[in-house]
Amino acid sequence: MQDEYAIEVAHLSKSFHGKPAVTDVSLKVRRGDIFGFLGPNGSGKTTTIRMLCGLMTPDSGTGTCLGYNILSDSRMIKRLVGYVPQAFSLYQDLTTKENLDFIARIYDERDYVVRVNRLMAELGLDVYQHILAGRLSGGWKQRLSLAAALIHDPQLLLLDEPTAGVDPKARREFWDYISYLTTKGITSLVSTHYMDEAERCNQLAYIVYGELMAEGTVDDIIQKVGLMTWAASGQGLVKLAQAMRSLPGVLQVVVWGNEIRICGLDAALLKQAMARFKEVSWHPAKTSLEEVFISLVSERTAGSSV
Numbered sequence: 001m002q003d004e005y006a007i008e009v010a011h012l013s014k015s016f017h018g019k020p021a022v023t024d025v026s027l028k029v030r031r032g033d034i035f036g037f038l039g040p041n042g043s044g045k046t047t048t049i050r051m052l053c054g055l056m057t058p059d060s061g062t063g064t065c066l067g068y069n070i071l072s073d074s075r076m077i078k079r080l081v082g083y084v085p086q087a088f089s090l091y092q093d094l095t096t097k098e099n100l101d102f103i104a105r106i107y108d109e110r111d112y113v114v115r116v117n118r119l120m121a122e123l124g125l126d127v128y129q130h131i132l133a134g135r136l137s138g139g140w141k142q143r144l145s146l147a148a149a150l151i152h153d154p155q156l157l158l159l160d161e162p163t164a165g166v167d168p169k170a171r172r173e174f175w176d177y178i179s180y181l182t183t184k185g186i187t188s189l190v191s192t193h194y195m196d197e198a199e200r201c202n203q204l205a206y207i208v209y210g211e212l213m214a215e216g217t218v219d220d221i222i223q224k225v226g227l228m229t230w231a232a233s234g235q236g237l238v239k240l241a242q243a244m245r246s247l248p249g250v251l252q253v254v255v256w257g258n259e260i261r262i263c264g265l266d267a268a269l270l271k272q273a274m275a276r277f278k279e280v281s282w283h284p285a286k287t288s289l290e291e292v293f294i295s296l297v298s299e300r301t302a303g304s305s306v
């Protein structure tokens, strides 16, 4: 029987020139899931992803990827994992098809013509097969990178910010394809900054400056952090927001068009704050994932000496 987890790592740490990039990160990714990996820039997402697939050795910590030890079995892991790096890393001066043929031959895939054609058709790349990769738009480059990562039939995909700078329609199609891959048993770990993408994941991990701050489903994370949100609508909200920002217990104030939202962890203090502004009528609102993450970043920044 296969393990329940595609990735199971514990206490991973990595420093560069004495500066910690990842500190004591433990993660479990269930097989068949889409696992979302979120966090501000420079928080160690890429470093963690590279350690998971044996591309980088952690300073400490250990674990398995698809049942293989990340410290000693990186060659086996590389055969079973498809990695889409953050920056486009294929040959700009080869066409779509030439890039895919080239990678298929590196992997020594015998039926590579069939595979390349199937992947190009599935991802809609066949239309662009004779276009130089360097001339493709961001969204099509990402599809090409995804096709390249799938050539050797991996069991696990590691996707590092695959949709950064890609337009909404292309992002949705990209995610539909990742969802389709789960029906074929492929597990994905995806790093992203987009909240709508986070909502498409079965499980999430949120890392801030090297430390794992939250883990679980979207609802788990929102519930665990315990942030309360109230909202009101009306006019002149920007002024109201300015006045509320400095009040005790008001941790976030944001104006979205005609709505103001305030968040805090202390119900009594929030009520006191709202009572001072009776010109709008307040109602409780569902805390968003973004509000939770902003709160976690402030918590981490306030509690750190970095």
Ligand SMILES: Nc1ncnc2c1ncn2[C@@H]1O[C@H](COP(=O)(O)OP(=O)(O)O)[C@@H](O)[C@H]1O
Residues within 6 Å of the ligand: 016, 017, 020, 021, 039, 040, 041, 042, 043, 044, 045, 046, 047, 048
């Ligand atoms: N090869 C490297 N050499 C030196 N510092 C690095 C290297 N890779 C990453 N870092 C540093 O480690 C930290 C985490 O980076 P990274 O893993 O790229 O974060 P993220 O992917 O979340 O943006 C950053 O401070 C970054 O500057």
Ligand SMILES: [Mg+2]
Residues within 6 Å of the ligand: 045, 046, 047, 086, 160
């Ligand atoms: Mg990164």
